[in-house]
Amino acid sequence: MPQPWKVLHFLLTPTGAQPLGLTRVFAGVGAAAIGAFSLAMGVWLSSWLEQRMLERDAALSRDFVQSIADIQRVAAFFAKPEGAPSAAVGEFFAHVAAMPDVLRANVYAPDRRVLWSSNAALIGQVFPANEELDEALEGQVVVNAEQGDDHAEKAEHVGLNAAAHRYVENYLPVYEPRSRRMMGVIEVYRRPTALFESIREGQVRIWIGAAGGGLFLFAVLVWFVRRTERAMASQQKRLVEADAMGMVGEISAAVAHSIRNPLGSIRSSAELQRELGQDPQGVHAEVMGHVDRIEHLVRSLLTLAAAPVDSGGQADLGAVLRSAAERFRPQFAADGRSFQCELPSGLGFVAADPVLLAQVVDSLLANAADATGPGQRITLTAGRRGREAWVSVEDTGAGIAPQHLAEVFKPFFTTKPRGLGLGLNLVKRLVERQGGRVELASQLGEGTRVTLQLPLR
Structure with missing residues (x-):
């Protein structure tokens, strides 16, 4: 037959209790969420940085071209492009072609006709279905970064020596200096190596920052979750212990009330018999020892269940x-x-x-x-x-x-x-x-x- 205190231990010990496992769950879910967020931020910031730097470079090129057009006074030629261009107009075209990193330059009239090109075969042609040119003719500076192996997709790209290289296609609207009416669009194909290198360095820093920030955030949150889990586990342990001690207290009080008085009578009788010399075999002394042991167990139970003060x-x-x-x-x-x-x-x-x-x-x-x-x-x-x-x-x-x-x-x-x-x-x-x-x-x-x-x- 099982001993009573072992039965009590079985009843008071929680079974099937499993660790909360918050850290393990968060490690998976948190890593996936933070990783996805860091990846998305890296992609978005990299794309944003590239686009902003290319747009800024195109704006500077537009200002440069506009200042040359104002100095050379080429508005008359754009308005009536018949006949050979004047020396000033030729000098304007030469300045455009001599811009840094230029692969090709085309000059469009408002009717989409090529007035001049660094590739003489394109002069006088009209290229339909060009969305970037349409946007530029509406007054917008258009930037289009492309890979060299895609340069044959447009008709005006024929003969462009940009294979296996990345380049930038800029459409720069040019205005008359007084009326500010658009007089044409300058299309410039450039391979800005220094600009691409700066963009690459910036993107590397963005990716390092995104990865480092994600790891730091993950580490901080894991630390916080682990600390919270330990606190919850400790609190759970204290609650279970308090519940167990409450039951022990009730049991102890019932036991003490039920057996202490009979134990006192038994011990008093045994002690009296021993003092009267009627205990030659030590039986009453042994009874007193067992009574004292039971009293000690009851006192231990009461002390264990007492509220901590x-x-x-x-x-x-x-x-x-x-x-x-x-x-x-x-x-x-x-x-x-x-x-x-x-x-x-x-x-x-x-x-x-x-x-x-x-x-x-x-x-x-x-x-x-x-x-x-x-x-x-x-x-x-x-x-x-x-x-x-x-x-x-x-x-x-x-x-x-x-x-x-x-x-x-x-x-x-x-x-x-x-x-x-x-x-x-x-x-x-x-x-x-x-x-x-x-x-x-x-x-x-x-x-x-x-x-x-x-x-x-």
């Missing part, structure tokens, strides 16, 4: 430890265990209730006694380190299996056949209530060491 008291650490050592020394000697107590003077006062601190030390010494046998050693030591005092209880007993180290502080977890599994959990709760901490180190077959860190007053 700060008593604000202080305890003389040296006095509490020496008193505990004197209580356990006869028991250890009777069982054949070696007990060493190394307690220096001047340990000072710690922030703890003296009764509860004594209960903590008693629980650790009792656990050490249960873990050791005749001939094995138990050591109680203490000291000061900065603004803290430390207490260590070490034994050379059986030790704790590695798979159980993470479980020993949980309520009702025990490997003892007759244990309740409240000792270490009670120690941890009482010490942490006073702002201290508990550290446990153990190796199977070599022993266990439990160290308490307590703030000094």
